[in-house]
Amino acid sequence: AQTVTQSQPEMSVQEAETVTLSCTYDTSESNYYLFWYKQPPSRQMILVIRQEAYKQQNATENRFSVNFQKAAKSFSLKISDSQLGDTAMYFCAFMNTDKLIFGTGTRLQVFP
């Protein structure tokens, strides 16, 4: 069975600084996809970034980028130039053909 582990329950960062959220996963599959979702206080789930396992190039979306280490089964999210609106829960997620499995989440607080 696949598992997703987020070892940082809470993180904080000052506005305009950079923060990295960690995620590791376990799977025996070779073809899968990884995602980071954001959940602000509104409870809405928002896709931040996605990575295809067969692509070596790390995905980037504006201020958000990932460090994907397939051999280490690691998928960290870097947020550059943090903004107050980045305050939210962040979930790492693993997807295979059928299932989308989430980690336990990291609560990120951005301070002015």
Added chain:
Amino acid sequence: NAGVTQTPKFQVLKTGQSMTLQCAQDMNHEYMSWYRQDPGMGLRLIHYSVGAGITDQGEVPNGYNVSRSTTEDFPLRLLSAAPSQTSVYFCASRPGHVNTEAFFGQGTRLTVV
């Protein structure tokens, strides 16, 4: 576009009562899933469906039933509610091929007393 619609948004049940959480999507998505979100536990998969007439168990299926008679609807039934089922429930849908974004409903906050 309505997207994924969950009803109700809030519900209080007494222990032993049954109820159905409704989920409907208007995007013709093949895949639909139910999750529960609890503090410190993230989103855990309850049941999922890869198409009409096909359902399977996720990580925490006990106490819940599902069916998928149409592409649009994927109701979650609590047969005999227990306080341990107090949670926020999310329904999600996505197209059938992999690497597609999952779309989530707004969630249902359920309290069992």
